[in-house]
C-alpha cells in the first residue's frame with residue numbers, strides 16, 4: 001500500500017498559501033505553520049481567560065464604568081463608545097484625563113444581548129386518566145371478564161398504548177379503554 005498518493009488542494013489556515021495536502025484533515029502547509037497556529041490559539045485562549053478574569057472583577061452594582069470596562073463588558077470598540085458619548089447617547093462624566101466614566105445602564109440597554117426567549121413547544125397535556133378502582137380493571141379482571149390470557153391482555157395494552165398504572169401488586173387500566181377493545185371481541 002505505502003504512502004497515500006492523495007493530493008488535495010488546500011489553503012493554509014495560517015499563512016494563506018495554497019498547498020497540496022496528503023490528507024483531508026490537513027490544515028496547514030507546513031509543521032511551522034501548524035506550530036504557529038497552535039501558539040496563536042493558545043495565546044487567544046490566554047487572552048480570553050484574562051479578559052474573563054477582568055470582567056469578573058467589575059462590580060455589578062457600579063452605575064458608572066470606565067471606557068476600558070465597557071469595552072470588556074460589551075465587546076464594543078473604544079471608538080464606538082466615544083462616538084456614542086459625543087452623540088449624547090451615553091451619559092459620561094469626565095473625572096480627568098483618561099478618567100471618563102460612562103453610564104453602565106445606558107450602554108447596557110444599547111448593547112445588551114437580545115433577550116432570548118426560548119420557544120417552548122406546546123406540550124400536549126396527557127389525557128387525565130381516572131385510576132380510581134371503580135373506573136379500572138386489573139389485568140386479572142380483564143382476563144376473567146373477557147376470557148383472554150393475561151399475556152394477551154398485556155400485549156393488547158402495550159399495542160394500543162393504553163394508559164396503565166401500577167398500584168401495589170396490581171396494574172390498573174381504565175375500563176372504558178379496555179371495553180372499547182374487547183367488547184367487540186366478546
Ligand SMILES: [Zn+2]
Pocket residue numbers: 012013014015016017028029030033
Ligand atoms: Zn502555511
